[in-house]
Amino acid sequence: MKYRYLSDCHTHSDCSRDASDPTMMLCECACRLGLYALTITDHCECNVYEEDGYDRSVRQSYFEARKASAVFHGRLHVRAGVEIGQPMQNLAAAEEILDACDFDFVLASVHNVRGMPDFYELDYSQVDITKVLHLYFDEILETIEWGKFDSLAHLTYPWRYIVGEHGLAIDNAQFSGRIDEVLKALIKKGKALEVNTSGLRQKLGDTMPNLPIVERYHELGGKLITLGSDAHRWPDVCGGVEQGMELIKKAGFTHFSLYSHHEPKLLPIE
Ligand SMILES: [Zn+2]
Ligand SMILES: [Zn+2]
Structure with missing residues (x-):
């Protein structure tokens, strides 16, 4: 193992509807990989909270993570988190x-904008992409203003589908002002920026957000970065996280953050 404190801070167990493996299995896998810490962050999709049973599944995820933390004590730091x-x-x-749950770590994400399906399901021939992306940034800014989370998950999530899956071009320069607004708001509120490495395993072929955005966050004075594979099955635990570490180092960071009880611990990239 190359990095001493290699940790994965964004993983889904079978308490997420779209994931397949139990928490214990993810932890066992993390142990075998020699990880320092693993944070379980199952989904809580607030727009369909009751109808899709998140009120129950998130509570279960929390207890599974706490149980695993006891079982793996001394071998792996297991943190209980959630992706809101x-x-x-x-x-x-x-x-x-x-x-209801005393989480260590809360990721906030926007998978769809109000009144529209997930970016994963959007029919891009029927929507004004520029307009939808502005709505996406608006909702992210509102979320940061609300502020009851620790790290902003996968900024540029729509790029995974628009650019990655559908091969449509986005003029990134057009959104640099919106990105700056988001990064400045995070810094002002003392929130972390997540570097999500799932895009490296997918057609997008890049992290979310990518290097120029992480560099910009550093330039603006951002200090808190979290790293996560967004694994939905055991073979993806820690997938791309080492590349993510290299990327944040390249952007000028010397540390990344691991959260316990909502407090970031800055761990050196070494
Ligand atoms: Zn997500
Ligand atoms: Zn996720």
């Missing part, structure tokens, strides 16, 4: 689950 999707679309749900 679209909190602004159902604030009551987001706040209920955050009150």
Whole structure:
């Protein structure tokens, strides 16, 4: 293992509807890879909170992570986290689950904008992409203003589908002002930026966000970075995280963050 504190801070167990493996299996895999820490961050899609049973599955995920933390004590640091999707679309749900579980780490994400399906399911021939992306940045900014999370997950998520899956071009320069707004808001609120490495395993072939954005965050004075594979099955645990470490180092960072009880611990990239 190249990095002493190699950690994966974004993983899904079978308590997420779209993932397949139990927490224990993910932890066993992390142990075998020699990871320092593993954070379980199952989905809580606030816009469909009750109808899709997240009120129950997230509580279960929390208990599974705490149980695994006891079982793997001395071998692996296991943290209990959650990925809160679209909190602004159902604030009551987001706040209920955050009150119910004493999470170490909360990721906030936007997988769809109000009244539209997930970017994964959008029919891009039927929408004004520029307009939808502005709505995406608007909702991210609202989420940061709300602020009940630790790290912003996979900024540029729509790129995974628009550019990666559909091969459509986006003029990134057109959105540099919006990206700056997001990065400045994160810094002002003391929130971390996640570098999500799942795109490296997918058609996008890049991290979300990519190097220029991480460099910009550093240039603006950002200090807190979290790294996550977004694994939905055991073979993807820690997938691309070492490349992610190299990328943040290239962007000028000497440390990344690991959260316990919402407090970041800055671990050196060594
Ligand atoms: Zn996500
Ligand atoms: Zn995820």
